[in-house]
Amino acid sequence: MALDIHRLDTDEYILGLNDEKYNCLSVIFEWFEKQTGIYIDPYSDTILDAKHLSFLAKLIDGYVHKTDLNLDKKRTSAILEFRGVLNIFIEKNVSLKLYGD
16 A cells, blocks of 8 residues: 555544556646645655645646546546545644654
């Protein structure tokens, strides 16, 4: 598994991104790194607070808006699943920790 996503406050497991899903999200993660300097790396741990989660959600929304989602259904599914998780924790104002392999 490339990344395991946990709540920062309770360390509860939320979602796993295998290599395929991580690769589907890599374009979003690259944009995020360019804007914030935070690299979401499949080999190290990263903490994302609520403002980072909100920014990632905006990047995903921009990607979805300008991309033909029918071209790659696996990518679309991975991105929308990740976006849904972000939305839950943005609303709760809960930070996430991403554990790399």
